[in-house]
Amino acid sequence: MNSDSPSHPRPGAPVAWLFKMAWRESRRNRSRLFLFVSSIILGIAALVSIYSLGENLQREVDLQAAELIGADIAINSNRDLSPDMQRLVDSLGDRQSSQRSFPSMAYFPAGGHVRLVQVRALEGEFPYYGRLQTEPAEAGASFRNHQAALVDKSLLERFQAHVGDTLRLGALGFRIEGALIAAPGQTGLTAAVAPLVYFPMRYLAATGLDQKGSRIGQSRFIKFDQTADIPELVKGLEPRFEKELLDVDTVESQKEQTARSFGDLTRFLSLVGFIALLLGCIGVASAVHILIRERIATIAVLRCLGATALQAFLIQLIQIATVGLLGSAIGAGLGTALQQGMPLLLKDFLPVQVQSRISWPSIGQGMLTGLLVSILFALAPLVSIRNISPLHTLRVDRSDLAQKDKLRWLVYLLIAAFILGFSALQLKAWNKAVFFTLGVGAAFLLLSGTAIGLMRAVRRFFPNAWPYVWRQGLANLYRPNNQTAVIILSVGLGTALICTIIFIRGILLERVSLSASGNQPNMVLFDIRSTQREPLLALARSHGLPATGTVPIVTVRLEAVNDIDAEALAQDSTLDMQRWIFTREYRVTFRDTLTPTEQVAKGSWSGRWEGGKAPIYVSVEKKLADRNHIRIGDTLTFNVQGMRLQTLVGSLRKVEWNRVQTNFFVVFPVGVLEKAPQFHVFVTRVPDAPRSAAFQQAVVRDFPNISVIDLGLVLSVVDTLLEKISMVIRFMAMFCLCTGIVVLIASVMISRYQRMRESVLLRTLGAHRRQVLAINGLEYLFLGGLAAFAGVLISMAGSWTLAHFVFETTFRPDLLAAAEAFTAVCALTVGIGLANSRFVVNRPPLEILRED
Amino acid sequence: MPPILSLDHVSKTYQSAGHRLTVLDAVSLTVEEGSTLAVVGPSGSGKTTLLGLCAGLDNATEGRIELNGVRLDTLDEDARARVRNLYIGFIFQNFQLLPTLTALENVMVPMELRGERQVWNRALELLDKVGLSERVHHYPSQLSGGEQQRVSLARAFSNKPRILFADEPTGNLDTETSARIEALLFSLNQEAGTTLIVVTHNVELAARTGRIIRLKGGRILSDERTTPDCQQPIPPRT
Known part of the structure; x- marks a missing residue:
């Protein structure tokens, strides 16, 4: 070696x-x-x-x-601070501003328009950082000096209202000082759901809206001249705030x-x-x-x-x-x-x-x-x-x-x-990553399976009696070096994504529309004071609307479940309960019968309290109870506006939430809460948009503190939200679709090198240009058609799953949109395939053979 | 002369659709260094299989193959690749030039694979010898069949092989070009003193070698010396 x-x-x-x-x-x-x-x-x-x-x-x-x-620092609460806390908060910082916010009806007398808005009564120089962006720019400061308001710009545009016009909130009219473009922490999305209106807090009492039954949020904005120690300070005060x-x-x-x-x-x-x-x-x-x-x-x-x-x-x-x-x-x-x-x-x-x-x-x-x-x-x-x-x-x-x-x-x-x-x-979560990987794998496998199934089916049931051009086009689907799998995968997945977005949008919109179909109520009026009940019902009847009664609402807070309260829950991490059950306010009602949207799932319904020392049996919504392990016979201690009230869980109810109806997490029996401070909700059905507008105008005129939500508004908000969200998702899905098209073009061009020799051979043997084009066109029609079909089917399966298990509604696919997507994808595939084939048919066979 | 190649009871069988197909059956032979040899026989007689095994392109099912003192049947594929690079040159019927490399680069590849430097001059020299000094930067698709086979010849001799295997070297060429390629092949071979094994149907080409082995049904039918000093047929060692 x-x-x-x-x-x-x-x-x-x-x-x-x-x-x-x-x-x-x-x-x-x-x-x-x-x-x-x-x-x-x-x-x-x-x-x-x-x-x-x-x-x-x-x-x-x-x-x-x-x-x-x-x-x-911003301190937010939905109830009055205790005197101790008030003193503490007052002592913080060098400058302070206050704000009260709540939903209310805004009335534009010039056009006669009404709309539920988020009202913010402001006192002080807030914001200390950034500014209220307005048109004109100086309105952000000047509205504080007189009886004036800043109104969300898109709302002004929708109602064709202008700076200088009048806006009525409750009992008071305000000059529209400026159009609000941006406020601290606000996004376009929040403005679409609840347009903002700012006015100086000193006019709040005169509007009469500070006596509303619905929750009034209170905020205190604090500015420090020296900001270095703020985190330390807040950390030290955290237990008291909590x-x-x-x-x-x-x-x-x-x-x-x-x-x-x-x-x-x-x-x-x-x-x-x-x-x-x-x-x-x-x-x-x-x-x-x-x-x-x-x-x-x-x-x-x-x-x-x-x-x-x-x-x-x-x-x-x-x-x-x-x-x-x-x-x-x-x-x-x-x-x-x-x-x-x-x-x-x-x-x-x-x-x-x-x-x-x-x-x-x-x-x-x-x-x-x-x-x-x-x-x-x-x-x-x-x-x-x-x-x-x-x-x-x-x-x-x-x-x-x-x-x-x-x-x-x-x-x-x-x-x-x-x-x-x-x-x-x-995703920062392994379990979600596993689901994502499995989902991607399943979609890929499904589409690959479709492609393989197609190739086998075509080979097994080959239509030998068809004309030559058709047979050749069909046979290309399974012959060596075919691109069937990759084209079905890429085009199918792109189609599936686009169709799923279309279907889900449809599901969500239909779900809202269905909730008021037939003779279901489609308008809710809230913040009704007890003294306003009868006049309001009379007003409704005068407008020809069904008005049988109102639903009383009492605001309570849950203090304890058995012996577990907010403090115990915070200290014991082994307790599987949601913290918010103790921090939120509950709007509860009392009645002796169930409504059509409720059904007792466990325990027995008790509609009337016996009085004396008899236990008070309340009914709890089943999902809330399940999530927090609340069972029949458990003790719930409520704070009813300062008074502690001990109750027992008598029944658990299944509630259909997707109706324009008053539904409650907790229902009390008759005989307990009648004397508690309360407000009322009135649910009715308006037959059409003009009568809805007329009734809303009359309500705002006669009862300025009452707020109205009608289904038209809900639908338009949901539509706006979906439009904004789906635009982003559509944009991202376009990457998938365009990638699918690029893969399609690349696959077609790659297969061009495979198919070129046989196309040239066919032409050498005497095939017309038209025949070669027809063979290629048919191959891509079969491919595009099947890929689009598989994509639409996958999106239907996915959308049905979402509709059934997530949105709990019936899935009715938008077949017209699906047909449009199918046709577009087929046309695109055939178009790209034929454009590619022209390269072969437009040049002499020898020229290509020499190149090869 | 010492043997450069020896085969001892070499067999090759294929398993196909449950059937055992014996392509070479216990073939034994020895090839002396510097000699020339032709393997002839009808289609399916095992010529190409024999060439593939001798050149280390495939593994024998049974038997022992030794090339330049190296037992090929004990080496893995990568080690056999090194053997090919160090000792063997190839000429194929369909030229087997790398289509994306120029004529010059095709000739340089075996030397580059050995890690040799300054291979440019030797490649140019070889291309000059085969009469392609004007076509060194052309791609195979820009050359005629005869020119491609000449590049192939230059490449085969570029690594100064001890043994050259040629599989139907003139099978794809017209008569006139074939004659020129044959002449070039034998002259280069004589000049380098390389052992030459040619697999061919071409009787004239076979007759130019010093020894002709006839194969049939995977066995050596005859093995005869064609040079004047060695006219007697050698009986096969089966």
Whole structure:
């Protein structure tokens, strides 16, 4: 043996040679290689834009946290402070402002419009950080000096009201001083649900609204000249604040809370982006599979000349990794550009102004993800290189290399682990990540199964009697080097996402509409004082509305369940109860019968208290009881406006909440609460919009303190909300759909190289251009049709599951929208397929054969 | 001359659809260093399989193969790849040039795989020898069949092989080009003193070698010396 002996390895080819060979090999395939990775560009763009948004948002929240609450400390409560707490709060800080907020009817006399708004009566210079953004700009300060109000800008626009017009709140008219554009902590979304109206607090008493039955929120905004010790100070006072159930916000807590909320949003959006990336990866895997099949001969020659399996593998891997990195870099660039538009898209959800800046960590993260996934997904076909024998130089072996390789299962395992790891990183919860991974896996398996089933069915039930062109087009679905699986997967998943969004929107809107169908009530009036009951019923009757009676409401607080109170719950982490059951106010009623929306699920209904020392049996809503382990016979101690009242749980009720109806967590029997301070709710049905408007105007005129919600308003708010939310989701889903289209184009172009030879052969044998086009057109029609059909079916199954288990309603799919999506996807697939075939049919066969 | 290649009871069988198919059946032979040899026989007689086994492109089912003192049947695929790179040159019927590499780069690859430096000059020199000094930067698709086979010849000799395997080297070429390639093959081979094993249907080509082995049904039917000093047929060692 000499030093050249194979058992005494020499250095052999250096690593640089591998790169040189990769460069040489890629020469004539670069455009095709790039086509392979173009599928991941949009996925990376989506991720980078969302990561960048997240980082920019975090920076802005850090910078603008004080402007989110407008002060150093905000203390919020929905009841009067105790004298001790009042003294403590008064002593805090150097400057203070007060605010009272509650829902009320706003009446615009000029146009005769009424609308439920969120009223804020303000005293002081709040906000200390940031400002009330108004039009005109000075209105944010000047409205405090006289009987004037700031009104949400979109509300003014909707009712065509203007600065200088009059707005009536309760018994008092206000001059509209300005249009409110932004207030601390407000987003476009909150303004759509409850438009804001600010007015000076000194006029609150004159409106008569401070005596409302509904909850009036009180806030104290505190400003310190020296802010260094605030966190320490608040920490020290925390036990006292907690004891009085006060909600205290500081700049730091607001920062954390906002970051948490938007962390959730960006995490959710990045998962949608990740789905687009995964979809693109399927395209990469499929393309690399075909590439390796084409390169078997080349790789066999290299092996023959002495290249090891590892060298042959690395030469291919370097090419894939390089174009993967290039694709990721382009995706990152595109994502950075798109990121400029993200704050605009999300403006209704963002509480701060976001300045878009280039985020290098996000770009790095996106590029690394892109590089990793392109390598990972290419690995499945790449590992088969190990099986390419140099003997291929002497004999052509047509068997599928990938199918032989057991190592591909390890690669699949790595891919699953990567998806799980990535989603766990985004969701910060392993159980959710497992669900996400399983969900993605199920969708992929379902679509792949559809593709495989289709190929088998076509082969088994092949229509031999059909004309040649049809048979050829159909046979292309299962012949070697077909793209059936990858096209059905990519197009199907994109269609499924878009259709699911359409269906869910429909489900939610229909759910609200159905709640008042038939003769169900569709209007609720609340904050009715006992003295206003009869006149209000008379007014309703005079408008021809059904008015049988009102429902009394008493505000109570739950102090203890058996011997567990708020303090015990806070100290014992083993207790599985929700903390808010002791902190919230309960609006309860008393009656001797059940309503049609209730049903006793456990125990027995007791509608009347016997009096004396007899126990008071209350009925509790079943879900509330289940969540907090409240059982029949448990003792509930209530605080009824200062008076402790001990009751026993007599029954648990199932309640249908999705009706315009007064429903309650807790119902008392008749004979207990009659003398407690109470207000009333009146539920009725108005037949149409004009009569609804007329009645609301009359109510606001005669009973200015009463608030009205009608189903039209609820529907329009839900519609607005869904529109805003679905616009964001649609935007993200577009990444998936566009990736699907890119994968489709790439797959079609890859299959062009496969189909080119036979199309040329057909033309050489005398086939017309039209026949070749028809064969290709039919193949893509079958593919597009089936992919769209599978996508629509998956979205229907998903939407039905959501409708049945989450929204608890009947699913009626929007078949017209589904048909439109189906037609559009079919047309797109056929269009792309035919555009690609024109390349073959428009040029002389010899020209293509020579190129090949 | 010492043997460069020896086969001892080498068999190759394939398992296909439950059937056992014996392609080579206990073949034994020895090839002396520097000699030339042709393997002839009808299609399916096992010629290509024999070449594949001798060149370490495949594993024998049974028997022992030794090339330049190295037992091929004991090596794994990567070690056999090194053997090929160190000792073997190949010429194929369909040229088997790497389509994305120029003529020059195709010739350089075996040397680069050995980790050699400054291979450019030797590759140019070889291409000059085969008459392609004007076409060094052309891709295979830009060359005629004869030119491609000449590049293949230059590549085969680039790593100074001890043994050269040629599988139907003129099978895809017209008569005139075939004659030129044959002449080039034998002249380069003589100059380098390389052992040459040719698998062919071409009787004229086979006749130019010093020894002809006839295969049929996976067995050696005859083994005859064709050179004047060695006219007597050698009985097969089966």
